[in-house]
Amino acid sequence: MKHLNKLFAVVVLFIGLSSQAQDSNNPWAISFGANAVDTRVSAASKIGDQFSQYFNVKDNWNILPSVSYLNVSKNVGGNFSFGVTGSINKITKFVSPRPTIPGDYPVSNPGDLSYYAADGIINYSFMQAIKSKWFDPSAHVGGGYTWLGDASYGTVNGGLGLTLWFSDMVGLTLQSTYKYSFEDSAFRGAPDNVPTHMQHFAGLKFKFGGKDTDGDGVYDKDDACPEVAGLKQFKGCPDTDGDGIVDASDSCPEIAGLAEFEGCPDTDADGIADKDDACPEVAGPKALKGCPDADGDGVADKSDKCPQVVGPIANGGCPWPDTDKDGVLDKDDKCIDVKGTVANNGCPEISEEQVSQLNAYAKTILFNSGKDTFKQETFAVLQSITAILKQYPSSKFSIEGHTDSDGKDATNQILSEKRAAAVKNYLIENGISASRLTSAGFGETKPVSSNKTAKGKADNRRVEVKLVK
Incomplete structure (x- = not known):
């Protein structure tokens, strides 16, 4: 029977060791302090008598005045932990099972019996259930082996405990354990065996084993940023x-901001975060990246050359000018400084009368006989033609040369081309754009009078200026 009891105690210890772990942040804990052994529960046969003098420290408790127990435990998940306790004591107060007066059990000294115990404990904490951060009541079960003098037996244990945590890792622990002995009941309560008894513990408890790499008070297993100190x-x-x-989620981690802007500020409260706001100090629309547009023309004031006047983006926010006041904006006006018509892109249109005037002048252009050089008196006429053409800078003209029938046709053709070209070149040299002028010679092919008379021949030797439409 004794060996069977020992085997049972070992099995209980193995079950306790294989059940797993303390607080999940600091899974390990160690506690040490004093223990007290009370044999009254074995002496008294009635439950009421067993616990009637529970706090009778003076008469019933055996206390060794030194550190007399050590417990090491580990959290095994949830509120459960498993621990192993070793304790020593001296039994100088043994409660006799034979009362001289009913209910009054004598206490004797069995001769300073040595007491040793090794126990495995499965503990359940109620601290989370009562939602406390410092008051930690618990219940425990387990088993172990006890040596009393020369006797030794296994026990099944159960009890209650209380830890008052001063901090996350240090607390005062109190515990009472009922240790039921497997000693044969015929010898129950005799001092030469191991009776059923109570053992009380009081000491300090220290939790440890948690890892907090960045030292911010949040253990690595719960720390989303274990390498950088942060907040719980x-x-x-x-x-x-x-x-x-x-x-990690803040787009502006150095400047306080709003959640809607991913942690960035919106100084001007225009709904655009400062980091995206081209004008963070002044409210403006999103379309202009937060910059104001006083005249509402779609050009931000900071880029608007005319911030108080509506104008197109293409002109920097300013209205297009009409320098010559002809109703055609400068951007479309090909003659900005001269009044014209809308139909002619802002340039003046030459009239038929003025074309006739040009040809009247052209008829008076005189060349040296048989040559393409001008007679001196012709230069005044050429200047007059030039002045008229400058009034109509968008009009294009064709200069045409003609001869009479005297001489060979080929010679007359070449001469007419050269004389027309001479007029064109003069006009270009005096400020008329080459792009506005063309020249051609027709020789004697287009007479306007009869070549049989001197006057007719004179009429046929001519230069004409025609408007190109």
Whole structure:
């Protein structure tokens, strides 16, 4: 029977060891202090008598005045932990099972019996259930082996405990354990065996084993930013600017801002975060990247050359001018400084009368006989033609040369071309754009009078200026 009892105690210890772990942050804990052994529960046969003098420290408790127990435990998940306790004591107060007066059990000294115990404990904490951060009541079961003098037996244990945590890792622990002995009941309560008894513990408890790499008070297993110190409310991640948005999700981690802008500020409250706002100090529409547009023309004031006057973007926010006041804006006006018509892109249109005037002048252009050089008196006429053409800068003209029938046709053709070209070149040299002028010679092919008379020949030797439409 004795060996069977020992085997049972070992099995209980093995079950305790294989059940798993302390607080999940600091899974390990160690406690040490004093223990007290009370044999009254074995002496009294009635439950009421067993616990009637539970706190009778003076008469019933055996206390060794030194550190007399050591417990090491590990959290095994949830609120459960498993621990192993070793304790020593001296039994100088043994409660006799034979009362001289009913209910009054005598206490004797069995001769300073040595007491040793090794116990495995499965503990369940109620601290989370009662939602406390410092008051930690618990219940435990387990088993172990006890040596009393020369006797030794296994026990099945159960009891209650209380830890008062001063901090996350240090607390005062109190515990009472009922240890039921497997000693044969015929010898129950005799001092030469191991009776059923109570053992009380009081000591300090220290939790350890948790890893907090960045030292921010949040253990690595719960720390979303284990390498950088942060705040508990953000799972250990930092919030440098204190705006309630962790740096990892904050687009402006150094400046306090709003959640709607991913942690960035909106100084002018225009709905655009400062980092995206081209004018962060002045409210403006999103279309202009937060910059104001006083005249509403779609050009931000900072880029608007005329911020108080509506104008197109193409002209820097200013209205297009009409320098010559002809109703054609300068941007479309090909004759900005001269009044013209809309139909002629802002340039004046030459009239038939003025074309006739040009040809009247052209008829008076005189060349040296048989040559393409001008007679001196012709230069005044050429100047008059030039002046008229300058009044109509968008009009294009064709200069045509003609001869009489004297001489060979080929010679007359070449001479007419050269004389027309001579007029064109003069006009170009005096400020008329070459792009506005063309020249051609027709020789004697287009007479306007009869070549049989001197006057007719004179009429046929001519230069004509024609409007090109």
